[in-house]
Amino acid sequence: MNAIEFILAGMLAAATPFLLAALGEMVTERAGVLNLGVEGLMALGAVIAFIVVYHGGGHFFAFIAAGISATLLSLVFAFVALGFRANQVATGLAIGILGQGLSALFGKTYESLTVKGLPKIAIPGLSDIPVVGGLFERDIVVWLSLLATLAIWATFAFTKTGLVIRAVGENPKAAHAIGYPVIAVRVAAIAFGGMMAGFAGAYASVIYTPLWADGMIAGRGWIAIALVVFGTWLTGRIFLGACLFGAVSLMSLAAQATGLDLPSQLLSSLPYIVTIIVLGIISADRRLLKLNGVASLGEPFERR
């Protein structure tokens, strides 16, 4: 297996935690709510999923439990940020720290234990192609998250639900005036974002790196939030950004393993640099950025 095959084979799995968390955050932000607690929500999902798998509950229930626990924590955020109209930035940060603290607490007795991951499912035909074949041999969650990406894209592109979420995020007063339940839509969007972050954490702790260690999310939640902004709140671009970030981070490791004469510090920062440059170029069009940006992002809505 050469370096290219290694990168292609690992790219989608490396991208999945970012993709799931970023898509969830995108939906939340599209509804006009900025939830900065993704890192903590992922950590909570990760530890809950790990505990379930460790005690023989299986991967399916691990994801369910991770999704539910992270959703519950995100509803705490919704309660404070929407119910009391608290500052969303501060509340999100607090929830993030709470999530990380809870994950450390629940994970105390599971520190540095390991579990088994999931088998890979090859797409017949495609996985036999030389070089790129590895791309088509992944675990089921990768395939499901690709389907989820398509579904979310379709929701915003074709359905009324997508339009309602956008209306609530763009101009909550107008949405309220024509009879849409602004707060309910926002709560649902926050819950969806929480669930996705929980899934992302679960993927990290029971499939991608099947072990639990406090702090193992290692900043991935923050990168997911950054991907949403750089991806200008568009599903396709966020998918592209996540894959790019995954591929370049693997590339920096493969480059070192092959003995490429480049400073490893530069290689380690490459994923960030490349993602910023590429998504920066894509979103260089200010008009497009304004068009896609969420007008009422982070502003509390008050019914009058």
Place this chain on the structure above:
Amino acid sequence: MTNITRRTLMKAAAATGLAGALGSRMAFAADEPLGIALVIPSPIGDVGWGHALAAGLEPIKAAYGDKVKVTILENIPEGPDADRIMNKTVADGNKFLIAGSFGYQNGALQIARRDPSVTVLHASGFQVAPNFSPFAAKYFQGTYLLGMAAAALSKTGKLGSVSAFAIPELITSINAFTLGAQTVNPNIEVSVVWVNSWFDPATEQEAAKALIAQNCDVIFSNAQDTPSVISACEEAGVYSFNLNSSMKKYAEKTYLGCVATDWSPFFKASVEDHLAGTFKGANAFLGVADKVVEVTDWNPAIPAETMTKIKELEAKIADGSFSPFTGPLTKADGSEGVAAGVTMADAEIVAMDWHVKGVATPLPK
């Protein structure tokens, strides 16, 4: 005539009260157990650096019983917060502080300077004060032996190392690993992936996979606190080993061995000196001879002939008649590292910033 007023009475009462309080406090201090505080940057797991340090305190607890009180503060990130926490723990009465990470150095040194009655042991640092000793393990003595085993088992002639940061401690481990391997197979090649993080299990695991993809069939997990690398290697069916504490249970088949550290002899001696009032700060660079470093859990697949050679060299390292860093050594760029017949001194080893020939990956500058 003495005029006893209410005020003088109160003064007298206060004075006797104060003296009484002081007296009882001093009496209390004599019986007070010695407070030992260990501060570490990572959570204590079943394995890893933090676990090894914490385990090093167990024999002290057993030996001194009620006379010592051990407090462990885990998961303390390096930085201002660590300084605050160390200050607090000393203010709480802990007179023996073990600062378990390089980045605690300045804060811990300030504490030692401010209060001479406090003894501080500091991991992997270079500063020394009368009541402040840096300590480090000669991991390279163990990685040299494991290099021999690795080369004997490798089919591809390519070895790999997932390493945290390019600091001398880790560089010397890789160099000794390479030199040991070369005694068995002179053409062996070692690839290194620097993950530039002390703690990122997902990236560490990917780094191991990247090395395996390059046909490396023995992987050295250099300073990872979780079994990230070890378990990925077991899954891929390649041999692996790590530092500090055994991770055999994560890789029953392919675990090559562990460069284990047992800090208890050093901790115990330091506590004894502290209690006797004879503690003297010094650079403690400890290895096989000090019973701090020992290779454990040798894989039975290692050929008997290699194992005999390993055991011979281990004995020579222990009695001081052999050092892995004895010339002639060539640097990775082809220039002379150490002249023939010359052995590197400890001070040179702790400052080593070059790779020996045979390490394929250039060292980050």
